[in-house]
Amino acid sequence: MDEYRGKQVLITGGLGFIGSNLAICLVKSGASVTICDSLEPTCGANSFNIDPVRSDVTVIEADACDIDRMRRLVRGKEYVFSLAGHVSHSESMTDPFSDLRMNTVAPLTVLEACRQENRDARIIYTGTRQCYGRSATLPLVETQPLNPVDVNGINKMAGERYHNVYWMAHGISTVSLRLVNTYGPRQLVKHSRQGFAGWFIRQAIDGEEILIYGDGQQLRDLNYVDDVVNALLLAGVGGTLNGECLNLGGAAPLTLEEFVRVLLKITGKGAFRFVPFPSEARSIDVGNAYSSFENFQSLTGWTPRISIEEGLARTVEYYRQYRAHYW
């Protein structure tokens, strides 16, 4: 994408899953990339993630909640991808304050830093489908009420809304995307708390038995990380998108069982079994959930391009090759 050539770009959480894939893509596009990451163990940072572009990016270890650091970091940046955050729904229920800090204070700090130092920056924020909670109607559309069912969903909703208010009240150019389940290379797979996709992939590679909660017929849409990176880049240059919170969505929803079956076919080993929901997981489960990305598509032309078969094949290959850095 040529619009980023020569541009100064900051990525908070840039050593994490999506941030590092984005950084690699931006470097290839000719951008001048600064990564800011706190390396907090509860986030997804992995220094190996940026191995392909290590000599081409500036990495700053800094907490996105540190307003003084952030004020210095946003100066002169044309694009700020505000990705630092917590993604675990289950952890948000056991440690709600950490989730609150990383998903409200961090994005608010980035916004405040820009308000104070650089009002010309374009800020791209990653929200989540989880803000909708359980929905009686599907696919999820932006006009329906938000009813998050866990602390993470609430805090991400607040984080997203700050971006709307900073545009409306301060004229700071922002856009938020509500991501669905994202999978692909560079995701944290050390434990299961950052979503089922990465965890199932790891287990399948190890030939372990995957435990699917419930009957496995829960529908989800997923995106391969390259499609998400592409969406973020399109959102960034979509100058008419301001203050908007728009859905991404996968090509087509599939059940968890279908996802696992595709995965096991690729790894050629592993197995799966249905188990009852643990009560903590049940209480925050949203049932079927998939999003309409019609609005974002019509505004930017984005569409997911990588099929689940292709995406999982690439992911399995990546983790097999670089297993030592992720296991």
Next chain:
Amino acid sequence: MDEYRGKQVLITGGLGFIGSNLAICLVKSGASVTICDSLEPTCGANSFNIDPVRSDVTVIEADACDIDRMRRLVRGKEYVFSLAGHVSHSESMTDPFSDLRMNTVAPLTVLEACRQENRDARIIYTGTRQCYGRSATLPLVETQPLNPVDVNGINKMAGERYHNVYWMAHGISTVSLRLVNTYGPRQLVKHSRQGFAGWFIRQAIDGEEILIYGDGQQLRDLNYVDDVVNALLLAGVGGTLNGECLNLGGAAPLTLEEFVRVLLKITGKGAFRFVPFPSEARSIDVGNAYSSFENFQSLTGWTPRISIEEGLARTVEYYRQYRAHYW
């Protein structure tokens, strides 16, 4: 209300406007009241507020964001009124982190304290009509989407949603009320940042010229504080209300000009003038806003009882008598 007789009740923010009026009413109802207040200058605490019941309540100076203090304070309490917070929309735009702390960390701390120490407590939280933002339709109803237009509205929305999630996921009994403009004795009137009502009342008492932003035809519904206290008490004993976020609403909306005209008639002095909106105020103004309280009424029988004439007359009388403690 006899249901509170002999009950252990905690009020966070209990030296503030609504909290102190609630405390006085609860003492009269025979409850054993503990007030927790941080006495932060940005909140509305005034030690004189509880003068009528000073010897009947326990006052603890503690920050509602202090989880260790809150864990100790919620032990043995049957009702927790979680009122500590910031109310200023304008201040939330200039100091968003303080608003975030008091309107998300504080109520979340109360909830966590109860989760850890006292899951049998009934928690009553005060949200705000402001979470709706600008609405194309009126009156505001609970089924419509929330679109807060300032940082305070976002944080109060998050605060309210935590109460829903703690009920759904942890079975902790909660209820939230979305308050409209509240006025009456014991409100902070030292400056104009806690809402127009208290500020206009002060100016009218002083015979000053009240500046109304815009053309003064903005519709608002207001509640006299005794009606709000009554609503909170009804919500507290409304055991079937769990996880709900319900609107309060005034008897009938009136324009800002009408409000001021009633007020000036009561004080017999003062004047008013229309002035253009300052840009900071314009950017977060919601236009006409008033709420339907049909749901809360049908569930609890609550209805606002004090007319604007009666409420303002009582308020003016109070501040004239105790001016020294508020000016």
